[in-house]
Amino acid sequence: xxxxNLSGILDKINELRALFIFGQRVxxxxxxxxxxxxxxxxxxxxxxxxxxxxxxxxxKASSQLKQVTEETEVAxxxxxxxxxxxxxxxxxxxxxxxxxxxxxxxIENLDDKIYDLMRSGLGANNTAVxxxxxxxxxxxxxxxxxxxxxxxxLDESLKEIRRxxxxxxxxxxxxxxxxxxxxxxxxxxxxxxxxxxxxxxxxKISGAELIEEIERPGETTFDPFAVYDRxxxxxxxxxxxxxxxxxxxxxxxxxxxxxxxxxxxxxIDRLFRKGNGT
Amino acid sequence: MKFLVVDDSQTMRRIVYNALKGIGYxxxxxxxxxxxxxxxxxxxxxxxxxxxxxxxxxSGLELTKSVRATDQFSNLPILMVTTRGMKEDxxxxxxxxxxxxxxxxxxxxxxxxKIDQILKTL
Numbered sequence: 001x002x003x004x005n006l007s008g009i010l011d012k013i014n015e016l017r018a019l020f021i022f023g024q025r026v027x028x029x030x031x032x033x034x035x036x037x038x039x040x041x042x043x044x045x046x047x048x049x050x051x052x053x054x055x056x057x058x059x060k061a062s063s064q065l066k067q068v069t070e071e072t073e074v075a076x077x078x079x080x081x082x083x084x085x086x087x088x089x090x091x092x093x094x095x096x097x098x099x100x101x102x103x104x105x106x107i108e109n110l111d112d113k114i115y116d117l118m119r120s121g122l123g124a125n126n127t128a129v130x131x132x133x134x135x136x137x138x139x140x141x142x143x144x145x146x147x148x149x150x151x152x153x154l155d156e157s158l159k160e161i162r163r164x165x166x167x168x169x170x171x172x173x174x175x176x177x178x179x180x181x182x183x184x185x186x187x188x189x190x191x192x193x194x195x196x197x198x199x200x201x202x203x204k205i206s207g208a209e210l211i212e213e214i215e216r217p218g219e220t221t222f223d224p225f226a227v228y229d230r231x232x233x234x235x236x237x238x239x240x241x242x243x244x245x246x247x248x249x250x251x252x253x254x255x256x257x258x259x260x261x262x263x264x265x266x267x268i269d270r271l272f273r274k275g276n277g278t
Numbered sequence: 279m280k281f282l283v284v285d286d287s288q289t290m291r292r293i294v295y296n297a298l299k300g301i302g303y304x305x306x307x308x309x310x311x312x313x314x315x316x317x318x319x320x321x322x323x324x325x326x327x328x329x330x331x332x333x334x335x336x337s338g339l340e341l342t343k344s345v346r347a348t349d350q351f352s353n354l355p356i357l358m359v360t361t362r363g364m365k366e367d368x369x370x371x372x373x374x375x376x377x378x379x380x381x382x383x384x385x386x387x388x389x390x391x392k393i394d395q396i397l398k399t400l
Contacts, residue, residue, distance in 0.1 A: 073289055077288060077292070173289075174383065176289060176361065176382060177383070220335075221337045223332050223362050227363075234363030234381040235384070237368070237381075242379060
């Protein structure tokens with residue numbers, strides 16, 4: 001055998017040796033990988049099932065949310081009905097109240113007239129009787145005054161009830177605001193369900209039933225940032241924008257192209273100042 | 279003066295209706311969305327529109343654009359009453375040519391103030 005050939009064989013043996021050494025080092029890692037995959041497969045399957053179950057329940061959650069909106073609307077309408085009843089009764093009480101106050105004044109005026117007639121009829125010979133009648137008239141006046149004072153307190157209470165009723169009516173706007181929030185959440189649920197459904201289709205879970213689709217509302221818009229804020233801050237922001245835009249009339253609005261970039265406020269202000277002579 | 283109140287929420291229509299009555303306006307018609315409102319405009323002699331923004335079928339913004347694009351109604355005052363309170367929303371509404379803007383929740387005083395402001399500019 002030539003020495004050149006022998007050297008080639010030795011090189012190959014060295015390469016094999018390196019391969020064996022590499023194999024020896026890699027085998028434990030491969031073993032670990034094997035155990036890991038063995039452990040992870042059931043977890044992944046469980047995850048798939050869990051995603052499938054959650055996705056399957058989404059239409060129900062969505063429909064329950066929709067039901068919340070519908071039921072709160074019914075309840076709000078019932079509250080509004082009751083408030084209308086209260087306000088209508090208050091109107092009635094107000095009317096009776098005005099009549100009662102006017103009657104009190106009439107009684108006092110009539111008493112004055114009766115006393116004047118008695119004084120002229122009985123004359124100077126019956127001073128004692130007239131003094132007693134006058135004292136009684138004064139006592140009656142004092143009672144009438146007490147009645148008026150009580151009535152005034154009652155009137156204040158009625159006004160307070162009216163203010164509270166109006167306040168409740170303002171608060172009931174929360175129904176519309178929560179409806180917007182719920183519509184936004186429902187939209188999010190729909191989007192997630194769509195994504196997960198297509199993922200599940202790819203996994204092809206055995207024995208899995210077809211997932212029901214969430215019933216889509218007709219074409220609609222909703223406000224994902226709807227908030228119940230009675231501080232008036234949001235209204236002040238709107239007022240400020242309107243003031244700065246110099247709007248307030250159809251003519252002016254139709255003459256102006258409003259840039260959509262909110263950052264360019266100075267530019268917008270300048271633009272609107274030009275046409276803001278009125 | 280005849281008002282057209284447009285809102286898909288029955289609650290809100292009722293609240294606006296009551297608020298309008300409270301400030302002395304009795305002639306009020308209602309519509310459930312923009313489409314319904316457009317139909318009502320042709321049969322009712324409406325002088326003033328109060329509309330919500332977010333509604334099915336036709337939004338308040340689309341209604342505003344449609345009204346402004348129709349010669350017969352283009353000068354009708356439009357007051358937007360909505361939950362949308364971002365600066366960009368108000369700009370968009372102004373761009374669509376609404377006359378004024380109210381953010382929910384509102385008080386009858388604010389409603390009166392905005393109606394008066396609009397009527398003053400007509």
